[in-house]
Amino acid sequence: MRRLVFELSGEHDTLPKSEVSGCIEAYGWQYEVVGSYRQALAIRTDADVSILAGRLALTHHIMEPIFECSADEEAILREAGSADIKLKAGERFLVRVKCVGGHGRISPQFERRLGAAIWRRGYKVSLTNPDVVFRAIVTGGVCIFGKLIASPDRAQYEKRAPQKKPFFLPGVLMPRISRAIVNMSRIREGWMLDPMSGTGGILVEAELISDAIHVIGSDIQKKMAYGTRWNLRHYGKNYDVMMQDSLKMGIKTNSIDAIVTDFPYGQSTPIKGSSLEAFHRDTIKEIFRVLKPGRYAVIVYREPMEKLLREAGFNVIESHEQYIHKSLTRHITLVRKEVV
Template identity: 40%
Template sequence: MLYAFELSGEHEELPAAEVLACLKIEELDFKPFIRVDQCLVVDIAGREEEIERTLTCTITERLAMTHHILKVVGIAENSPEAILELAEAFEPEGYIKEGESFVVRAKRIKHHVDFPCEYLEQKIGGCIYRKGFRANLKNADVEFRLILSEKAVLGTLISSVDRSAYEARTPQNKPFFHPGVLMPRVARALTNLSGIKPGELFLDPFCGTAGILVEAGLVGAKVVGIDAQEKLVLGAYMNLEAYELDYFLMEGDACRIPLKDYTIDAVVTDPPYGRSAAILASSLEELYSGALSEIQRVLKPGGIAVVVSDKASVEYGEKAGLKVLEIYVQRVHRSLTRIITIFQKDED
């Protein structure tokens, strides 16, 4: 069965990568089907009820860079004629039940089409009406959603991500605020990319005010945070307490992590880069080298480490024995570009 993820436009690659990571975390049997601008379609095998229960509950609650999840009716070329042909041909069974009402919504992605959405909403609605179903624009039982990107993807809405929850957790809204931290949606996406599962141990050795730890804790991880500044550790304590999470904090040096070898399931961290910060190392190069060596040591075999920097941390990670899986570039503003590197520790 095909499912479409209507992605946010925050980054060209991260939203799709986050979806695939979450599907892997939930151990679904899937493979990517097609990816177009701000839409990823995946083919998921298994019992439909179980798949949709996982998508609408666990995965919807985890995702940060997705707007909606659809059960795909069909994919067509991006022309009114092809889209209406698809709408005329589809069989309602499995998408809308007898007696249910419907509404049609179309979403145009950037400038991939130049025809009006309202026209297609009306025409697709007419096709569904002629199949014996009634429209209800205000309180429909089923929403048919059309994504107009390089291809046209038609499906029924099965869930929507509550992105307002992330806005409620912006740094300024937490008990302790310190500038220069990741926004919650980015922190959650990176947490998901680490593959962390509920009950597993998650480390941020440069935890600051616990923005990343909060997002990991909210998906059920047991979180461990370290920071060199006592003030930030106290702030992290205040923020983690506010969400009643399972955590352990310490003031310390990321180059000398007081944890045993092979104890941590996943790491996500945003070390100091190009900004004033109290560090115990004599230089940022020494800090990165020492911290990545320690991250490699405490990670379990096969564990993922996601490291954010303003320059490639690849050389330090590789010298420490970590394998580079992916590198993503995120331009924050004119003077700041983040390099997000996904490392993995060898299974052996």
Template identity: 45%
Template sequence: MLLAFELSGEHETLPKSEVLACLNALEIDYSVIYSLDQCLVIECKPFDKSLIKVLKNRLAMTHRIIEVIDICDAKEESIFRVVDILNLKPYIYLNSFVVRAKVKNCNIDTAYLERRIGAIIYKKGYRVDLENPDIYFRVIIIKDKCIFGILVDSIDRSQFEDRKPQKKPFFFPGVLMPKIARALVNLSQVKSGDILCDPFCGTAGILVEAMLIDIKVIGIDVQSKMVKGSKINLEYYNKSYSLPPTYVLIVGDACNIPLKAESISAIVTDLPYGISTKIFLKNKKDLYKESLKEIYRILKNNGLTVIVSNQLIEEKIIGFEIVEKHKQRVHKSLTRYIYILKKVL
């Protein structure tokens, strides 16, 4: 089975990495066929189709999931010929359809493409319905490739707007946006029912996004007011989504975490910087080094930790393999470095 993930363009590398991490977390056997600009095509071995719904509910940086019917050259005559000879009966099991296209880095008129392909399918005996179709055909053209398929599911990204920091019951400036927080959780490849820890939990932005995809969470912060605020936010979303209470909050020091060794499946955290670093330790370098030691101690063997930092931290990483590293420019005075680390020693 071929699947295409129509990625958001908000970051060059994170959307693709998030998809692959989710596939790994769900233990879906796959191989990458094409990695294109804002589109990832994979081939999957047979798997439970209900997992597509799980993917939809997890992903933050993907717009649509498409079952690929065919891939051809991005030339008009090639595209129309392929659609004309395809047997669409296995896909149009009802009657009505619509065609929607996305063209990127290619000089083809989108509206013309939709009309021509729609006309070809119409001649096969199917009815066009622009408002409420039974089947949604999706055409994606990126440079020299055309991907033709049917829409399997769309990701409701408006939910992340609803959970913006300013809209939460407890607000504190300088925190991660929900979309990036969810992507970070997914990058850890944490599985449903696993335990995820954020040792610098702040307002619980990461914990909320993990909790919403059935992850048990532990949040730690040295400031009692932040732990109280985290509880307010977690309780609010716990009730809003009718979820079981699967969180623990601790007032504690990330450099001396009160948890057993190798007790945590995944760790995701945004290391503090600026004013936020004025906690017990005298300087930020010590804070990073000592907290990374504790993160290593409590993480299970071969577990992943996702670290966000405003500075390069390679020299402080001991006992971890750097699996991936991403760079995100937030604004003129802030660049984030996102590390995915695997505990190997």
């Protein structure tokens, strides 16, 4: 197994790390967390980096670590002056420094000093066309220095922003968050369901991961079912969409490989059932029924759902909060249907 360092997005404190774990576990790869910092995660794993880079949405860069030391300029320079930086003869390099949470004791000029320390060892610098890029992440009192080996294409998610899709409504999940929670579901292949698909943004991100993933969208509103189909037709090919009630789905028991859904918030969405709590309880029971044992679901709502999820039989793995504005905090919960 090799050591990897993930330079994580600052969009959320905990979701990026959970997304990395979900991607690795989706393929059955082994991993061990050896360091967890603000916006950085160090692991030992046998994972395929190219596959991870193609799936991850909340990771900026993936590095092969070279050294770790205290977040002190002189300590970093000493290590850079003696560490095996694995540059081949004739290779040109570039250094970038990322200071998480402000520069602290690291000066704005330090990037140049660090590059000079390596240059003095006889290596050539290229600011425009380097063969190797080194990154130094300064976070939590440490500096992690490594060789850049992959960078996920985060620009693609901006191209799929909600307002740029054929069918759009405000208030939906942004594509990077949608991709992250799909990755948390550990889906690799098979059938993924969103029983309240709305505009279909979650399903778009799932379908684009792999041709081996077949997504199913459904919604009780005709307008939403058509909107889901419109967006999926624009981006993908492995999908089915139906208009159905999430309280009574026409889907076989134990037939779905992953479920990811953002529950409607009720302000402008028709809710069937005697009460909002009854709607939540009965929909979660249906989600539990159709999900295969041993598989995962990710549930998003404006309030905590752990109690209802446990009552339905799920094992709650983890929960995250995403602050949107003063009247909305999303609760993102990962659950597993255990094998009995």
